[in-house]
Amino acid sequence: xxxxxxxxxxxxxxxxxxxxxxxxxxxxxxxxxxxxxxxxxxxxxxxxxxxxxxxxxxxxxxxxxxxxxxxxxxxxxxxxxxxxxxxxxxxxxxxxxxxxxxxxxxxxxxxxxxxxxxxxxxxxxxxxxxxxxxxxxxxxxxxxxxxxxxxxxxxxxxxxxxxxxxxxxxxxxxxxxxxxxxxxxxxxxxxxxxxxxxxxxxxxxxxxxxxxxxxxxxxxxxxxxxxxxxxxxxxxxxxxxxxxxxxxxxxxxxxxxxxxxxxxxxxxxxxxxxxxxxxxxxxxxxxxxxxxxxxxxxxxxxxxxxxxxxxxxxxxxxxxxxxxxxxxxxxxxxxxxxxxxxxxxxxxxxxxxxxxxxxxxxxxxxxxxxxxxxxxxxxxxxxxxxxxxxxxxxxxxxxxxxxxxxxxxxxxxxxxxxxxxxxxxxxxxxxxxxxxxxxxxxxxxxxxxxxxxxxxxxxxxxxxxxxxxxxxxxxxxxxxx
Amino acid sequence: xxxxxxxxxxxxxxxxxxxxxxxxxxxxxxxxxxxxxxxxxxxxxxxxxxxxxxxxxxxxxxxxxxxxxxxxxxxxxxxxxxxxxxxxxxxxxxxxxxxxxxxxxxxxxxxxxxxxxxxxxxxxxxxxxxxxxxxxxxxxxxxxxxxxxxxxxxxxxxxxxxxxxxxxxxxxxxxxxxxxxxxxxxxxxxxxxxxxxxxxxxxxxxxxxxxxxxxxxxxxxxxxxxxxxxxxxxxxxxxxxxxxxxxxxxxxx
Numbered sequence: 058x059x060x061x062x063x064x065x066x067x068x069x070x071x072x073x074x075x076x077x078x079x080x081x082x083x084x085x086x087x088x089x090x091x092x093x094x095x096x097x098x099x100x101x102x103x104x105x106x107x108x109x110x111x112x113x114x115x116x117x118x119x120x121x122x123x124x125x126x127x128x129x130x131x132x133x134x135x136x137x138x139x140x141x142x143x144x145x146x147x148x149x150x151x152x153x154x155x156x157x158x159x160x161x162x163x164x165x166x167x168x169x170x171x172x173x174x175x176x177x178x179x180x181x182x183x184x185x186x187x188x189x190x191x192x193x194x195x196x197x198x199x200x201x202x203x204x205x206x207x208x209x210x211x212x213x214x215x216x217x218x219x220x221x222x223x224x225x226x227x228x229x230x231x232x233x234x235x236x237x238x239x240x241x242x243x244x245x246x247x248x249x250x251x252x253x254x255x256x257x258x259x260x261x262x263x264x265x266x267x268x269x270x271x272x273x274x275x276x277x278x279x280x281x282x283x284x285x286x287x288x289x290x291x292x293x294x295x296x297x298x299x300x301x302x303x304x305x306x307x308x309x310x311x312x313x314x315x316x317x318x319x320x321x322x323x324x325x326x327x328x329x330x331x332x333x334x335x336x337x338x339x340x341x342x343x344x345x346x347x348x349x350x351x352x353x354x355x356x357x358x359x360x361x362x363x364x365x366x367x368x369x370x371x372x373x374x375x376x377x378x379x380x381x382x383x384x385x386x387x388x389x390x391x392x393x394x395x396x397x398x399x400x401x402x403x404x405x406x407x408x409x410x411x412x413x414x415x416x417x418x419x420x421x422x423x424x425x426x427x428x429x430x431x432x433x434x435x436x437x438x439x440x441x442x443x444x445x446x447x448x449x450x451x452x453x454x455x456x457x458x459x460x461x462x463x464x465x466x467x468x469x470x471x472x473x474x475x476x477x478x479x480x481x482x483x484x485x486x487x488x489x490x491x492x493x494x495x496x497x498x499x500x501x502x503x504x505x506x507x508x509x510x511x512x513x514x515x516x517x518x519x520x521x522x523x524x525x526x527x528x529x530x531x532x533x534x535x536x537x538x
Numbered sequence: 539x540x541x542x543x544x545x546x547x548x549x550x551x552x553x554x555x556x557x558x559x560x561x562x563x564x565x566x567x568x569x570x571x572x573x574x575x576x577x578x579x580x581x582x583x584x585x586x587x588x589x590x591x592x593x594x595x596x597x598x599x600x601x602x603x604x605x606x607x608x609x610x611x612x613x614x615x616x617x618x619x620x621x622x623x624x625x626x627x628x629x630x631x632x633x634x635x636x637x638x639x640x641x642x643x644x645x646x647x648x649x650x651x652x653x654x655x656x657x658x659x660x661x662x663x664x665x666x667x668x669x670x671x672x673x674x675x676x677x678x679x680x681x682x683x684x685x686x687x688x689x690x691x692x693x694x695x696x697x698x699x700x701x702x703x704x705x706x707x708x709x710x711x712x713x714x715x716x717x718x719x720x721x722x723x724x725x726x727x728x729x730x731x732x733x734x735x736x737x738x739x740x741x742x743x744x745x746x747x748x749x750x751x752x753x754x755x756x757x758x759x760x761x762x763x764x765x766x767x768x769x770x771x772x773x774x775x776x777x778x779x780x781x782x783x784x785x786x787x788x789x790x791x
Contacts, residue, residue, distance in 0.1 A: 218570070222701075261542070270542055
């Protein structure tokens with residue numbers, strides 16, 4: 058199950074020399090095929106989980122219980138326990154839905170678009186970023202379902218021949234949302250699973266427990282690592298990447314239509330789709346960094362998730378952050394340029410109205426704070442980037458809050474103006490989904506390899522070509538796991 | 539390394555993966571069939587009643603008009619169930635010793651109403667008005683079936699929303715002259731042009747018919763006022779009426 062020794066010795070022999078003009082490595086030198094496999098698979102198979110794993114799982118599991126309790130209360134007493142009411146009928150539920158869906162986008166971008174662009178540095182972060190996507194979509198999906206009030210009728214959203222003689226309102230973006238999000242969830246799941254198959258076979262072969270071998274074996278679907286398997290795998294993975302690529306753009310575009318198609322001042326604007334997509338990638342990468350920094354510290358993965366990864370992600374955040382900033386600027390400009398008093402008032406109300414603190418906090422977190430990433434030190438220092446990423450997450454949540462709440466609470470008719478605040482149940486639901494997200498992530502870390510083993514082994518070989526000089530004619534992935 | 543799985547697992551796993559598609563499809567098909575089955579809709583199911591009242595005997599045999607018992611069908615939302623006194627109009631004189639009618643006599647003596655089991659029960663979130671349907675020329679038989687052939691009462695139609703909408707989306711084929719509403723045996727003369735699909739061809743007749751009913755029915759008059767407010771583009775009377783009839787708030791108020 059381990060690669061032949063000659064590969065390992067060769068790799069060890071010439072991994073130290075690095076040409077001065079080459080980019081910093083995506084895999085620290087000194088690794089061989091076997092050390093990569095050992096390191097990543099041992100986290101799942103042999104090493105006892107670190108104490109922080111138990112601690113984190115305990116806290117997030119407690120939050121999951123809080124979520125269960127909140128949902129029980131919600132189903133028992135109705136959506137009235139939330140702060141929503143006319144004029145603000147969309148509150149935390151939609152804010153959190155958009156926030157979570159946005160976070161998921163980085164996973165798809167990393168796994169699909171960066172794959173197609175042959176960005177090899179994606180290799181060590183794509184697995185857990187995809188897992189993050191799935192868990193974020195799961196959290197996001199809870200909100201619109203529970204917002205319906207009678208979630209057991211969720212299937213009314215799906216067009217099927219029914220005894221009511223009705224179809225969903227196809228002209229409503231809320232229905233497009235159902236298609237967009239469910240497609241997104243299923244393609245992401247499939248993509249993640251297909252990418253896992255060779256690694257599941259590795260775990261099957263290395264697992265010491267009979268049950269582990271059986272379960273991983275079942276999931277590996279008879280993977281033997283033959284050339285035919287690899288050929289089919291590569292084809293399928295590339296096709297799925299092609300399928301997932303438009304989803305990076307389409308899902309949040311459709312989410313933005315939920316607002317942009319409405320006529321509410323502050324929503325009815327064509328800048329929303331690109332601005333939402335950029336915001337989604339911005340917040341998604343912030344969440345990947347939020348997860349990657351503690352992960353590499355706790356599990357000692359600095360060799361795999363290197364400073365170059367942090368640096369690249371920081372650059373993407375900086376770029377998407379500027380697109381988002383442009384979006385804010387255009388929103389402000391057009392609300393003035395429209396010449397329409399309600400549109401103009403939206404901006405004034407956001408800046409100086411009752412929600413002004415949230416608005417300025419949003420600008421501080423999403424425009425000012427990311428500018429720190431111009432500094433190379435910030436980009437390459439884990440804890441600094443971690444703080445920046447947390448603030449961006451907060452800022453992006455504020456952004457959705459501002460868009461949803463300030464647009465609704467004062468619209469055309471001053472007589473029907475009102476205020477909105479989340480109740481304790483809104484907050485407990487939000488905390489609960491964060492707990493669900495983290496709990497799923499902790500379970501994932503324990504049961505599946507958080508970094509793609511076989512793709513990292515490809516990197517071992519490529520690093521040799523780039524940084525070592527020698528070439529090796531053997532299969533870069535080594536023999537079948 | 540020892541074999542993890544028996545070779546038969548290959549076949550088994552293929553079967554489960556491809557079988558899952560059929561299993562899922564089958565489950566959805568079953569749910570769809572089940573929701574339309576008589577088991578759920580109670581079509582053709584006879585319910586227990588305190589007295590085995592026969593519509594065959596009273597309607598077909600004796601020729602009693604629907605409105606003799608269901609007195610408010612032309613004037614209010616509910617068709618009305620007859621009071622025990624209505625039954626006793628006859629049964630004080632005929633079949634007065636019949637043990638089957640003892641609950642009726644008991645009700646008359648004590649003043650306690652007979653508790654019939656409702657056969658046509660719409661959900662409470664549906665607003666239904668008998669008088670509007672009668673005024674619009676919808677015959678009893680259209681919804682209740684050939685009651686004069688039912689020895690005991692059962693449901694003739696599912697009362698599903700798609701069944702309501704089938705008529706609301708295209709009411710003309712289900713309408714009849716006002717005087718034939720209570721005639722269960724009435725059949726549309728074959729030469730009359732108002733068959734499905736051709737109703738739009740005769741808007742003038744339709745307008746007359748609508749206007750005629752409107753004089754007798756306030757609720758319908760209100761509906762016409764709404765129709766008048768519908769902007770141009772919906773300029774056919776039929777289209778206007780269908781717009782009203784298929785508006786959510788017509789039935790779900």
